[in-house]
Amino acid sequence: MVNSRFDKRRKALASHDVPIGSAQMTLAALNERSREIFRHIVESYLATGEPVGSRNLSRILPMTLSPASVRNVMSDLEQLGLIFAPHTSAGRLPTELGLRFFVDALMEVGDLNENDRRSIEAQVAAAGGNRSFEAVLTEASQMLSGLTRSAGVVLTAKTNARLKHIEFVRLEPERALAVLVAEDGQVENRVLNVPAGLPASALIEAGNFLNARINGKTLAELRAEIEHSVEAGQAALDQLTQKIIAAGLASWSGGENEDRQLIVRGHANLLEDLKALEDLERVRSLFDALETKRGVIDLLGRAERGEGVRIFIGSENKLFSLSGSSTIIAPYHDGKGSIVGVIGVIGPTRLNYARIIPMVDYTAKVVSRLLTS
Numbered sequence: 001m002v003n004s005r006f007d008k009r010r011k012a013l014a015s016h017d018v019p020i021g022s023a024q025m026t027l028a029a030l031n032e033r034s035r036e037i038f039r040h041i042v043e044s045y046l047a048t049g050e051p052v053g054s055r056n057l058s059r060i061l062p063m064t065l066s067p068a069s070v071r072n073v074m075s076d077l078e079q080l081g082l083i084f085a086p087h088t089s090a091g092r093l094p095t096e097l098g099l100r101f102f103v104d105a106l107m108e109v110g111d112l113n114e115n116d117r118r119s120i121e122a123q124v125a126a127a128g129g130n131r132s133f134e135a136v137l138t139e140a141s142q143m144l145s146g147l148t149r150s151a152g153v154v155l156t157a158k159t160n161a162r163l164k165h166i167e168f169v170r171l172e173p174e175r176a177l178a179v180l181v182a183e184d185g186q187v188e189n190r191v192l193n194v195p196a197g198l199p200a201s202a203l204i205e206a207g208n209f210l211n212a213r214i215n216g217k218t219l220a221e222l223r224a225e226i227e228h229s230v231e232a233g234q235a236a237l238d239q240l241t242q243k244i245i246a247a248g249l250a251s252w253s254g255g256e257n258e259d260r261q262l263i264v265r266g267h268a269n270l271l272e273d274l275k276a277l278e279d280l281e282r283v284r285s286l287f288d289a290l291e292t293k294r295g296v297i298d299l300l301g302r303a304e305r306g307e308g309v310r311i312f313i314g315s316e317n318k319l320f321s322l323s324g325s326s327t328i329i330a331p332y333h334d335g336k337g338s339i340v341g342v343i344g345v346i347g348p349t350r351l352n353y354a355r356i357i358p359m360v361d362y363t364a365k366v367v368s369r370l371l372t373s
Helices: 004-013 032-048 054-060 067-079 096-106 114-126 133-148 200-211 219-231 239-253 267-271 277-291 293-305 353-372
Strands: 151-157 163-172 175-182 187-193 260-265 310-313 325-333 339-348
Touching: 032 054, 032 067, 032 096, 054 067, 096 310, 114 133, 114 353, 133 151, 133 260, 133 267, 133 339, 133 353, 151 267, 151 293, 163 200, 200 239, 260 293, 267 277, 267 339, 325 353, 339 353
Parallel strands: none
Antiparallel strands: 151 260, 151 339, 163 175, 175 187, 310 325, 325 339
């Protein structure tokens, strides 16, 4: 039976971007017997990765049913697109549609126990102290990876760092290196094009102008101030120096995706428990997808459109359609309540969703608290 008192909490936590089947599958489509059989098929798959047959199901179901009766129900579930047979005469496994239906309609997600909460808080807080916020995010993703035996992922904005120093160094007649140093010790280098015949004094003047105005500002704040000063005619700069500053700020700020930083930890966890060659190919495909960071950034960025945990299963996202992977992610916030990034895990579709969802949800909340303190 479905736990109705949990329904509101489940809906708040688990959200997705696609409908469940073309017929908008609902609980009303399944009677109690069908639900129990379907639930056991999914739970067996999540626990073992193996198909389960009618004979084994008839032994473990809470109601008395013959293997033949179970097979009839399995046939109905198969017609609904919720399960399939990987081989002739084999047991059944849930389809991606079936997994989505299970997660949205049948799965019960409980709260973390006190020990889990303390463990998450202690590990994330320990990474704080005098270390950079990037170190906190790295530790949080590493922790989630270890707790879930999946890959931990974080998407954050590079522009959150407070700046300490900027310098321009000529590399070639028409190329220079822009060096940005943050207060937390992070250093980022970008190569940018500069006008031909640019005097060395222009590079020095550009660096001095920016350094006089940094004062612990973020890159976005500094860029806005400089642009305002130039437009208002308050900046006593020649045109060449203005071009260097504009090029440097544009290079660091990047485009919609370039100002994002992706942190992935725990790749090795994805190599555990591989049972067949197709499993290895699936993981290789996932590794390839993770290497194309832009695609991952686009996917994780979708979680910034709403509150709560978001779940993407298999081909619900094009990026992981070949690898058959699932993603469980939640946004974290800054002191103003604005979403500034997401954190979560990526792994096989047979993730322990009921256990991982509250872990990701709570970790995002802990990171948010640390960011606002």
